[in-house]
Amino acid sequence: MGVTRTQLDEGPMTPAGHRLMGQALSIQNVFIDGWGTDNPEPARGYYDWSSLDARIADIQRSGSQVMVSLCCAPDWMKGSSDIEAAPLPQNYGDFAQLAAQVAARYRDVTIFQVWNELKGFYRDYQAYTAFYNEVYDAVKAVRPDAQLGGPYLGVLPGVPEEDRAVYSYWLNNQHGADYVLLDGGPLSGANTDEFGSTIFSDWIKWIRRQPDGGATLPVGWAELYTRGLPDSSLLAADHYNATFADDVISNITLGVSYALQWGASSPNGVTGDPDIPETMMTDSGQPTSIFYTMKDFKHYFGPGTPLYRTIVSSSHITALASRTRVMLVNHLPANQIVMVSGATIKLTPYQVLTIPLTNE
Numbered sequence: 001m002g003v004t005r006t007q008l009d010e011g012p013m014t015p016a017g018h019r020l021m022g023q024a025l026s027i028q029n030v031f032i033d034g035w036g037t038d039n040p041e042p043a044r045g046y047y048d049w050s051s052l053d054a055r056i057a058d059i060q061r062s063g064s065q066v067m068v069s070l071c072c073a074p075d076w077m078k079g080s081s082d083i084e085a086a087p088l089p090q091n092y093g094d095f096a097q098l099a100a101q102v103a104a105r106y107r108d109v110t111i112f113q114v115w116n117e118l119k120g121f122y123r124d125y126q127a128y129t130a131f132y133n134e135v136y137d138a139v140k141a142v143r144p145d146a147q148l149g150g151p152y153l154g155v156l157p158g159v160p161e162e163d164r165a166v167y168s169y170w171l172n173n174q175h176g177a178d179y180v181l182l183d184g185g186p187l188s189g190a191n192t193d194e195f196g197s198t199i200f201s202d203w204i205k206w207i208r209r210q211p212d213g214g215a216t217l218p219v220g221w222a223e224l225y226t227r228g229l230p231d232s233s234l235l236a237a238d239h240y241n242a243t244f245a246d247d248v249i250s251n252i253t254l255g256v257s258y259a260l261q262w263g264a265s266s267p268n269g270v271t272g273d274p275d276i277p278e279t280m281m282t283d284s285g286q287p288t289s290i291f292y293t294m295k296d297f298k299h300y301f302g303p304g305t306p307l308y309r310t311i312v313s314s315s316h317i318t319a320l321a322s323r324t325r326v327m328l329v330n331h332l333p334a335n336q337i338v339m340v341s342g343a344t345i346k347l348t349p350y351q352v353l354t355i356p357l358t359n360e
Contacts, residue, residue: 001248001297002027002067004223005055006035006263016285022063024280024294026302029067029113029222029260030055032102033074034083041074041098049105056106066109067260069152069222070099070135071116078120086120092131096138103143112139113181113222114150118166125151125166126173133175140176149179152222157186157199159206171212179257180207180217185225185247195246195318195331204254221251221259237279241289242350245329248297249320253307289352296354300325314338317347327354 002025021028030052033039038051059066075081077091087095103112114132115121121128132150139146151170155163167180186197207214226243251259280291301307301322310319310326317338318329330336330347338345340355347353 001025001294002029002064002258002260004029004031004035004069004260004263005059017281018062020281020285020287020291024291024298025062025064026298027067027111027258027260028059028062028064029069030059031069031071031116032098034072035263039074040102043076044094047101052102056109060108065111066106067111067113068102068106068109069113069116070095070102070139071113072119074098082120084119086115086127087131089127089130092134093138095131096134099135100138100142103139103146107143110145111147111149111179113152113179113220114148116152116222117154117183118151123162123166125169128166129170129173132170133173136175136177147178149177149181149217149220150174152181152183154223155182155184155199155203157184157197157202159202164206167207167214168210171210171214174213177213177217180214180219181222182219183221183223194243195316195329197247197250200247200250200256201254204251204256218257219255220257223262224248224251224259225262238289238348238350238352239333241293241352242329242331244290245293245327245352246318246331248293249318249327249329252297252301252320257303292354293352296325296327300354301327321357324357325354326357327352 005028031037032052037055038048040049040052041047056066072083073087073095077087077094078085079088114135115128118128128151136148139148151166153163153166182203184199186199204219207219209215224247226240226247248259279288280294281287301320305322308321308323310321312319316331316336318331320327326340328338328340328345328347330349330351333349335349336347338347341357345353345355
């Protein structure tokens with residue numbers, strides 16, 4: 001589990017933020033230009049690393065692994081001040097060299113996401129793939145150990161043809177890749193398919209049927225979204241937490257390598273939208289229910305953890321089990337009584353609870 005850091009003007013993460021984010025997050029992702037970092041190459045060949053240095057050092061102090069997204073481009077490469085503009089084709093090589101400079105400078109960073117949601121390419125996946133290949137070649141030339149992925153498209157439920165075309169072309173024409181990157185989730189605010197959403201399984205299963213790496217490349221969600229909640233009831237935060245846990249469990253069982261929330265937009269908390277209750281801490285630095293869920297994913301169900309098949313008699317419970325722990329997710333706005341290995345467990349409305357199975 002991870003998050004993309006997107007602070008704008010709030011300054012460094014507070015000590016409470018560092019402590020909690022480090023405990024709960026395996027990965028924190030940062031963009032090289034935009035969403036909290038300044039232009040690292042204001043003019044051709046002139047580099048200013050101060051902003052990116054500070055952001056990466058801030059993440060390192062928290063104890064999370066740093067991930068870097070190679071986006072966005074300096075204005076002189078795109079002839080525009082629009083953050084969402086793509087580099088001009090004649091400047092793909094310039095951006096590729098900037099990406100190589102980033103990879104050479106931050107040698108502790110191993111995972112690089114190439115661009116963001118095809119911004120500026122407007123679904124021109126042929127142009128994006130040409131751009132990706134230049135970036136891939138340049139980074140691998142200086143950092144053979146670097147892991148790069150794309151195409152980082154915001155995908156829609158149902159695996160529509162226009163989305164499939166992007167991934168098919170990229171898989172068939174990329175020079176190399178270490179990850180296939182997706183971005184999305186169930187439609188925000190939807191009242192149907194709140195639990196057990198099929199967008200994740202539909203997309204992963206489709207990718208696994210594709211040639212040229214689709215069947216074997218690790219998959220990451222560069223941005224993972226759960227349902228936005230249209231109400232502001234007292235249960236909203238726990239309701240969100242339950243849908244979030246259900247989505248993450250789905251992706252774990254599908255074999256997804258990582259998933260990033262968008263994003264950390266204040267010194268305290270993790271939220272991309274103030275109307276969606278996904279903060280992992282309060283403004284005073286107190287942990288919320290989603291903090292404990294993320295912390296449990298990191299500590300009890302992290303990479304390499306053998307998972308055990310669970311048999312659940314109720315369609316209103318999701319369970320994830322390892323040898324020593326089981327995570328239970330209550331789908332209902334009411335209490336549920338469940339039996340786990342002979343023990344009686346009471347789950348409160350929308351509760352996510354991790355319990356030990358054996359003595360350690």
